[in-house]
Amino acid sequence: DGGITQSPKYLFRKEGQNVTLSCEQNLNHDAMYWYRQDPGQGLRLIYYSQIVNDFQKGDIAEGYSVSREKKESFPLTVTSAQKNPTAFYLCASSMLGQGASPLHFGNGTRLTVT
């Protein structure tokens, strides 16, 4: 079955450490996205990529970095510069072209930094 796989499901890190969240899709989608979800808030876009080796900042990119070396993969690194990294992180993908494609989401990674 095609889908988006995020790993790990839960991640615990000490403050000051960088951590990388994995996102892989086998839907052959061009575009991939990283969202952050906090309790009581809607999803906020961190980064997105429409093509391999290219990506754009979203609304809350500070303290995060991404890469898109392969179409299937879009890992997110939460750096020590991110002031409030504890959150639920969601990866998504879609086809491009006239906005007709619904967004497909992975099951998320819950990151806790202490």
Place this chain on the structure above:
Amino acid sequence: KQEVTQIPAALSVPEGENLVLNCSFTDSAIYNLQWFRQDPGKGLTSLLLIQSSQREQTSGRLNASLDKSSGRSTLYIAASQPGDSATYLCAVLNPGNTGKLIFGQGTTLQVKP
């Protein structure tokens, strides 16, 4: 700047009731609007996508309508079931922002047996 609002934040209904969830947006120049379902601790599942040229979309017991001129969309759930309990989010796509959705905060629905 586009803003999306969902009211109420939470809703509790008895099983079998028909219900309506509301979504409003400030900029009517949208490309499409999507409704999603999120179960606790899970990702989002796309329910319905309405293009800006459409008035409504239906899938099973779900019907979503779109009124661009008033900046509103509704998600109608018929004959609600306990399995419908989840958080429902709407999101809009503006022209030129390919794939970059703007989300509301969601309505958490509880259907009591």
